[in-house]
Amino acid sequence: MSPRIWFLRIVSILAYIFLWAPVIVIIVFSFSANKFGIRWEGFTMQWYYKLLENEAVWDACIRSLVIASVTVVVSTALGTLTAYGLYKLKFRGKMLLRTSILLPIVMPEVVTASALLVFFIKATPLTLGYPTIIIAHIVFSTPLAVFVILGRMQRVDWAWEEAAMDLGATRIRAFRRVIGPVLLPGIAGAAALIFPWSFDDFVITYFVAGIGNTTLPVYIFSQLRHGSSPVVNVIGTLFILFTLASLLLFMLVEKRSRAKGM
């Protein structure tokens, strides 16, 4: 049995190295004094300081934050509503609806991006910019919210809702006072996943952003023409840390709600 476990272990270790090596490299290099950010030349924080002064980066960052925040709020609200409807109601075509909700996540980004682009320019009076970006983000984030919250709903004991309604609450009030709080961890979890997902998005944003509306990922892309750069290393590192934080938050929320027996 031993040689087989060793085989599994080696493949696993190699897989982890494969996934993490590039990431670790840029984290390390973000501290390197090398001007091109491709070699180790001594520890320095200068690039981090430089970043703070970089106006373009700040602009892009704030834009990304705004978009992500709006997206999170709308997606989770829409997602909760939808999950509730999908869970409780039985009707023909349910499978169809579920599949079509899945579509935006499964389709490669270029397809949804192109479709939305043409739609926005040719079928709506909107100009490319914040509104179009936000709408696009909501389109691909809501499905994620729906499925995370749907998953949570399966763990909720709906007898509580029944009890609340029996005690006189309307469905909405029952939701607000009883089910809502129980679902809150699920909603928070969805938010924790959607925020980085929206913040990080490149392809769709690139297509529908129009001129001058640079988000942080788009900024990175534009910098890539110049090859590696320490500033990009820094931004990359911050992205990684940011994702890590969001995922930790998600896991924490999950753990706590599980401990409470929900």
Added chain:
Amino acid sequence: MPDHIKPLEKDSKVRKLSGEQTGKSLVPELVKYLGPIILVQLVFVLAPLAIILLFSLLKTGAYGKIIYAFTLDNYVKLIDGGYGMVFLKSFFYAVQTNFMCILISYPLAYYIARYGKRWKMFFIFMIIIPSWTAYIVRLYALKTLVGSNGLINSWLMGFGLIDAPIQFLYTPLAVSVGLVYTWLPFMVLPLFAAMEGLDSSMWEAAEDLGATPFRRFVRITLPLTRGGLLAGTILVMIPALGDWLVPHLLGGSKVMMAGMVVAHKFTTTGDIPAGSCMATALASILLLVLYFVIKWGGREALEQSL
């Protein structure tokens, strides 16, 4: 669903409360909860897809003006102009990526599921983090590692193992590796989820009854993880087919894939009908692949993976 939590369909009195009825009274409920999402789907998902289908049938005239006359020109150009090959190659890249992901994911998922014990969640977490990090950052990181000025090359040269940097980038190999790098976690996670549901005593029973490790894999693991395999395939093949950034950043102009072509038409040449045509063609291929994958996998596998 845990046994003690039952859906409310069973009790008819409760069914009234939960709104689970068929017939006219169902409609207002439907509208209230699912109305918004249906609206969003119609306006922002289905309508745009319809529109690019529409535009793919139009033509671009002089100075980039669009001629509103139906024509199949674009599609003809698609096949004639060598784009057909690009789409075909993209398909093969996607299949190759899928296969490589399966090859790596099975041992990994099996190891974590069966031998992970208390560290399972940690191991999974360590897979999710790189995958959830911005796609573009990951590819940038990969480039830093393998570029001509990158870490690997400078080390190899530094140790005197090679004289000139090995050209990793801008080769088909780079694109293949990049695709696997990007999409691997999306195969590992569903497979892991499928394996988690299996009791380890099942493998022990198979072993006890005389099955060698390979036979155990074929007769027990494979059939019982079909759902995970299906979900993984959908999550890997479909995006890989239409991937833009990997071939663009790692393949340059040397390696063309379908996603690149679409992007190119829109961002560089601004040719909406042509781009729409590419996008529609790509979408159709994807839907076809999706259809066949689901057909092969079976309906219950689909239910399982959702």
Added chain:
Amino acid sequence: MRKQAMPTTKEPVTPAVEIKNVIKRFGTVTAVDNMNLAIKQGEIFSLLGPSGCGKTTLLRMVAGFENPDHGEIRIQNEVVNHIPPYKRECNLVFQQMALFPHLTVAENIAFGLRERRRPPSEIKKRVMGMLDVVNLPGMENRYPHQLSGGQKQRVALARAIVLDPKVLLLDEPLAALDRRLRKEMQGELRRVQQEVGITFLYVTHDQKVALSLSDRIGIMYEGRINQVGTPVEIYETPRTSFVAKFMGGCNIFSGKAISINTTHLEVRDEHGLCIRAQTSKDVKPETVSGISIHPEMIEIIPGDQDLPSSDSIFNTIPGKIANVSYQGDFTELQVLIRSTGQKVTVHLNRRSDNSMSLVKGQEVSIHWDSCHSNLLVG
């Protein structure tokens, strides 16, 4: 199916399973501590003990899922220590049954046969035969999720037996079933074993199952064997105080023993009570650690009756009834021994003269023949 003739002569027969000086440690915990055991061909041998005593570990070592740190395990005199499970000639019936959900009953049973590349005609014949043996005719195309607990257990059994193993290992297979089903399945197991004659090594923590099912029982505690014997031996003459307590119900008096004469000795317990027991030449008084007596072997003599003369073959101790509990088929009494404060449990069945008239607080004497006193060592 192969029928095994039980050896009727006294010539030495190879044991089906031999465990020699086996030690198994997990970190700092010694799960199996220098165990020696020989299991006879064709018998049902139960390893009985509380959770954590190491019995499951031992079973898994015989099956091949764990390897002993020290010692030998032999199956039919062949050392199997480093042979993987799929090459050993023994099969395991799992506690959770572990049926393959994606295969039908017939395919489950046929699993091992297919691995051995047996021809389909043979497989079919053997599978059908097996279904008859375990009493599940017509179920061949059902799936595990369509079966009841008892049916699943029978399929698990069939799946293992069809391979004609030299030893069948059973890991508490009845634990997951409810009480009624358990009794039914016990009967089934015994019947099947007699029909196919395979040696059974059965691991359980349930004394009742072990007593009713086994030819021999081995009591395990903390990685060691305390006693091996037939159910009668184990129940009526437990050798150690652990076995006596584990099999339930015994009254135990611990203390040192002194010889009275060649046939009897006396044990004086920590409260000063003297209990007499019959002994034999082989027993050394210094090895005795106490005496046990089963509640049903004790008589009650009401206080107003004459006591038999005090002679060395009876034990008569005065006391007071502290509690009376009617259990239907027997009445349980707790008698308080005034001189020492101990409570002795007595079971009177319905045929006993006194059972109806005894009341709490009544003065009585407990009385039994010293030949029923059971000597405990260690």
